[in-house]
Amino acid sequence: MKIGKRYTQARKRIFTAIEKMDKPVSAQEIYDYIKQNYEEVDLASIYRNLELMNKSDAVNVILFGEGKKRYELKNKKGHHHHLFCEGCGDIKDIKMKEENLINNVKDSQGFVIKKHNLEFFGLCPNCQ
Amino acid sequence: MKIGKRYTQARKRIFTAIEKMDKPVSAQEIYDYIKQNYEEVDLASIYRNLELMNKSDAVNVILFGEGKKRYELKNKKGHHHHLFCEGCGDIKDIKMKEENLINNVKDSQGFVIKKHNLEFFGLCPNCQ
DNA sequence: TGACATATTGCGAATTATTCGCAATAATGT
DNA sequence: ACATTATTGCGAATAATTCGCAATATGTCA
Ligand SMILES: [Mn+2]
Ligand SMILES: [Mn+2]
Ligand SMILES: [Zn+2]
Ligand SMILES: [Zn+2]
Numbered sequence A, B: 001m002k003i004g005k006r007y008t009q010a011r012k013r014i015f016t017a018i019e020k021m022d023k024p025v026s027a028q029e030i031y032d033y034i035k036q037n038y039e040e041v042d043l044a045s046i047y048r049n050l051e052l053m054n055k056s057d058a059v060n061v062i063l064f065g066e067g068k069k070r071y072e073l074k075n076k077k078g079h080h081h082h083l084f085c086e087g088c089g090d091i092k093d094i095k096m097k098e099e100n101l102i103n104n105v106k107d108s109q110g111f112v113i114k115k116h117n118l119e120f121f122g123l124c125p126n127c128q
Numbered sequence C: 001t002g003a004c005a006t007a008t009t010g011c012g013a014a015t016t017a018t019t020c021g022c023a024a025t026a027a028t029g030t
Numbered sequence D: 001a002c003a004t005t006a007t008t009g010c011g012a013a014t015a016a017t018t019c020g021c022a023a024t025a026t027g028t029c030a
Helices: A009-021 A027-036 A043-055 A099-105 B009-021 B027-036 B043-055 B099-105
Strands: A059-063 A069-073 A081-085 A091-094 A112-123 B059-063 B069-073 B081-085 B091-094 B112-123
Touching (some): A009 A027, A009 A069, B009 B043, B027 B069, B043 B059, B043 B069
């Protein structure tokens, strides 16, 4: 939850928005959500804070190839991945044991693994 | 290799470029590569063809969160994943057994898995 | 081989996501 | 309350990707 140095209104609103929406959300979705609550935070500020939250490890960046980034709070639910429905864009959390996977990569290529993202693409029940 | 209905100059050039560069490349990189060969294909046409190649399963879209998409030919090398160096942007192919992973996801959530992308982030030898 | 039908290209403009510069403002320590 | 300065709002700037449309190239068939 360490974002910047000051606990501002914008940060409270952004954090609360992501928490309440409870799924990987885009900057624009955060903006819209806040507005629904008759409050407002400039889009540029939302981007700046998401950047900070990412650097301070408060959020994960999730990519589905939509041409934009999505963000999700890191705490609460542990490490997990997602199912993205190519039909409707619905997103589902999935958990799985993956120690083997990770170990297979450690040290290979001489890389130091900082993190990894695993995304699955398919069709949800409604879209099949 | 089935892209569109006609085997055009643009398609030959784009395909060859991706093949020769032999790594996940962006639309702009394809454009630049073709230009080096004293030939040219409009960027819009490159985007249109990458879209087609993706739909016809000739290329994979690979995302590293750089704010743009990368494409890689599907044939030749089998299914594999990548290591992306956050320091220099270097990309390495990696292979691994993952039958377990996939099986864990099949049927869960009632989703039909179409494909998945697994990306690792870290630092390559030069950047550590 | 040459003309036709139309898939595809080039080009410029439009979109969308994200970033920047900077002056105004709000958060924190004294 | 005051000063310091991190942060915001705003408008403009970028960067990636998409569109509309007239010009062109490709595959087909007479
Ligand atoms: Mn999630
Ligand atoms: Mn590869
Ligand atoms: Zn769906
Ligand atoms: Zn590197």
